[in-house]
Amino acid sequence: MKKSLIRIFGVAFVALMVVFTLAGCGTTGLGTSDSGSGSKAEKKDPSKLNIGVSLSTLNNPFFVSVKKGITNITDKNNTQVEIFDAQNDAAKQSNDIEDMIQKKVDILIINPVDSSAITPAVKDANDAGIPVICVDRSSDGGEVLTIVASNSTKGGEMAAKYMLQKLGHNAKVAELQGIPGASATRERQKGFDGYAKSKLDIVTKQTANFDRAKGLSTTENILQANPNITGIFAQNDEMALGAVQAVKAAGKKILIVGFDGEDDGIKAVKAGQMAATVAQKPVEMGQLAVQAAYDHFTGKKVEAHIDSPLSLETTASLNK
Structure with missing residues (x-):
């Protein structure tokens, strides 16, 4: 019994000395480093x-x-x-x-x-x-x-709600998506798809990388494969503007909603070429x-x- 107590006190003493030694070195290993984005900055004009x-x-x-x-x-x-x-x-x-x-x-x-x-x-x-x-x-x-x-998720919901209002339940629509891996792509899809579920018929979702030229070529392919769609949601205005060109060339009337509110997008909405855009600043x-x-x-x-x-x-x- 005495030997056990001696052993316990000995271990405790060693542990205590380690804590004091680490404290003297400036860290116990229990906190976070002072470096990194979360650190307190030196004041600068x-x-x-x-x-x-x-x-x-x-x-x-x-x-x-x-x-x-x-x-x-x-x-x-x-x-x-x-x-x-x-x-x-x-x-x-x-x-x-x-x-x-x-x-x-x-x-x-x-x-x-x-x-x-x-x-x-x-x-x-x-x-x-x-x-x-x-x-x-x-x-x-x-x-x-x-x-x-x-709030890109909220913006996606706004686009879906507007399309539902204009096109009605179970309207066949397509979605032009941005760069795979970009958070804006994920969030806008989440908002649009989440609200559209059981309300709109999203017949296809295709990537056009937030690019106008790719928006044009991708929409051309979509129209060939899905001639009955009545709406297109593009996750940015550049893709939406490409879709406008493709729809015009095909001689169709399709409701197009973009996202960003860039100058060219706003002009296209005002002219009636796009129906709407979820405008950022x-x-x-x-x-x-x-x-x-x-x-x-x-x-x-x-x-x-x-x-x-x-x-x-x-x-x-x-x-x-």
């Missing part, structure tokens, strides 16, 4: 910041508007900013971000091409102690300071992202998700 930006593509007017929102703010505050066009290439985007990490930018603003493929780059930024802000699309992994985005998105960066470096709290508003713009509403 906007004029002293160097912001790195990676946008999925500048071949889409929506992201040109996001860029405009970013530069509107950075120019006014003399903030150094470097903007990279990933050209819808996930590998190029990762390489661009790695370059910015090596340049030791203060913060990264990223609009991912692919929400899964971007994860390693986000984690590398975390390891380098560089905060990350995502715009319009999220990262599936790593830590981000915040995501600035509209890309310039505001860019501005909100930069403001979140400024807030972080002035010690203000940054919410984990910053909402950008949505509105359904129809031919009727735009011609009031």
